[in-house]
Amino acid sequence: MSGKFRLKKAKDGQFHFNLEASNGQVIATSELYKAKDSALNGIESVRKNSQREGAFESREASNGKPYFVLKATNGQIVAQSQQYASKASCDAGIASVQNHAPEAALVDES
Numbered sequence: 001m002s003g004k005f006r007l008k009k010a011k012d013g014q015f016h017f018n019l020e021a022s023n024g025q026v027i028a029t030s031e032l033y034k035a036k037d038s039a040l041n042g043i044e045s046v047r048k049n050s051q052r053e054g055a056f057e058s059r060e061a062s063n064g065k066p067y068f069v070l071k072a073t074n075g076q077i078v079a080q081s082q083q084y085a086s087k088a089s090c091d092a093g094i095a096s097v098q099n100h101a102p103e104a105a106l107v108d109e110s
Helices: 036-049 087-103
Strands: 004-009 015-020 026-029 056-060 066-071 077-080 105-108
Touching (some): 004 036, 015 036, 036 066, 036 077, 056 087, 066 087
Antiparallel strands (some): 004 015, 015 026, 056 066
């Protein structure tokens, strides 16, 4: 079983997606998009940029917990992770996105 991009519509009418690993755990989340086509473009950006050298940036939240962002070539953040308990867990999350994103199926729940 492979990963999935789950596209959803927020209560305010905007669109967002989660990338889920094969076990169903959310490994990356998008921003909110006003248009569905923009969210679909965001998914394609995650597919493409997840394989690009230097696209991931590890960060530290105000509480000291690590997380990562995935950036497009223009520097815009296209996906962000949850906060992790350790740097090693964060690195494993990045590897999971790299592994799942390119072939992840699209589940449109919008």
